[in-house]
Amino acid sequence: MRITNAYCIVTSPGRNFVTLKIVTDEGVYGIGDATLNGRELAVESYLTDHVIPCLIGRDPHQIEDIWQYLYKGAYWRRGPVTMSAIAAVDTALWDIKAKAANMPLYQLLGGKSRDGVMVYSHANGRDIEEAMDRVAQYQEKGFKAIRVQAGVPGLDKVYGVPKGGSYEPAIRATTPDESLWATEPYLDFAPKLFEAARDRFGWDLHLLHDVHHRLTPIEAARLGKALEPYRLFWMEDPTPAENQEAFKLIRQHTVTPVATGEVFNSIHDCRELIQNQLIDYIRATIVHAGGITHLRRIAALAELYQVRTGFHGATDLSPVCMGAALHFDSWVPNFGIQEYMIHAPETDAVFPHAYSFKDGYMHPGEAPGHGVDIDEELAKKYPYTQAYLPVARLRDGSMWDW
Secondary structure (H helix, E strand, O other), rough: EEEEEEEEEOOOOOOOOEEEEEEEEOOOOOEOOOOOEEEOHHHHHHHHHHHHHHOOOOOOHHHHHHHHHHHHHHOOOOHHHHHHHHHHHHHHHHHHHHOOOOOOHHHHHHOOOOOOHHHHHHHEEOOOOHHHHHHHHHHHOOOOEEEEOOOOOOOOOOOOOOOOOOOOHHHHHHHOOOEEEOHHHHHHEEEEEHHHHHHOOOOOEEEEEEEOOOOOHHHHHHHHHHHHHOOOOEEOOOOOOOOOOOOHHHHHHHHOEEEEEEOOOOOOHHHHHHOOOOOOOOOOHHHOHHHHHHHHHHHHHHHHOOOOOOOOOOOOOHHHHHHHHHHHHHHOEEEEOOEEEOOHHHHHOOEEEOOOEEOOOEOOOOOOOEOOOHHHHHOOOOOOOOOOOOOOEEEOOEEOOO
């Protein structure tokens, strides 16, 4: 078997996605997600101009060698563009290998470790009352774990809170939207949000919260301690993780579990966090962390230190990434939870898939490969539209972490 063709499909059924399709001389093809939210065309160019020409004629079964070739051979290693491009190739090759073996991807990885993949979704509200109503809606849908975010009094635009309808942070515009942030009112407000959640929903529901890199380490420690009475499943991205040692300060002051890593690109971004047991969940994604091949290494390192997986799964990842992640989740021994934001109907139509949701759990399906395809003709009806993630500023106008 040889690779005879490969090309990118850029489409925007509700939001922008980049998909790589690799075709072989035996008619078997595979697809991989190459979406980098707000920088989609950078990955598309990297693949089209630099990677695809190097794939033609290669044996698609040599996944490890091709991964090393693209990682070591580029000289300029890591980074979100490079690793997203490698991930797209890697996911497509695993899709091909599993299809050629006529088995679902999880079987090729080693078989299932669990009967279902527990997932969580997002309950967002402009205030506590609206957030609680959204929690109730997701609980009625069967979710056993729910991330809760609410507007902070005095702040007009807050991370995780939609202006209307479902939450999608990428705004279709020629420049990024700007939001306002102030730490003090947030730190006072967040415990009240989860006190209300426990009062209304009790203790059988897993509650999660995303801080989105907004706090300094000592502020994150204060928040974690304040949230301890409400027994969160995790506190996500409490502070920027470039300085991995910063998490030591958080760990010294709170037992609230910590999750981080959705912006990580390689094992080196989280190595110290895992080895020093400074986090409880690693959230790196297949599309941004080098694909299935590299994420297996991250998960294996995490398993040694009892750190579990909790992969990013927002709508900035296409159903291709979700399908691959669910097969990975079904197999990986140290699974924790999987984020699952429901895609728009237009997205689901462009990306027909075998995975399904029932009673709080996702199931990858039994289709050969990762079980997700792309309707290329339908994709053409949704042309790329420039979109940006917002930026955050403090009240005095200075830039802050988003």
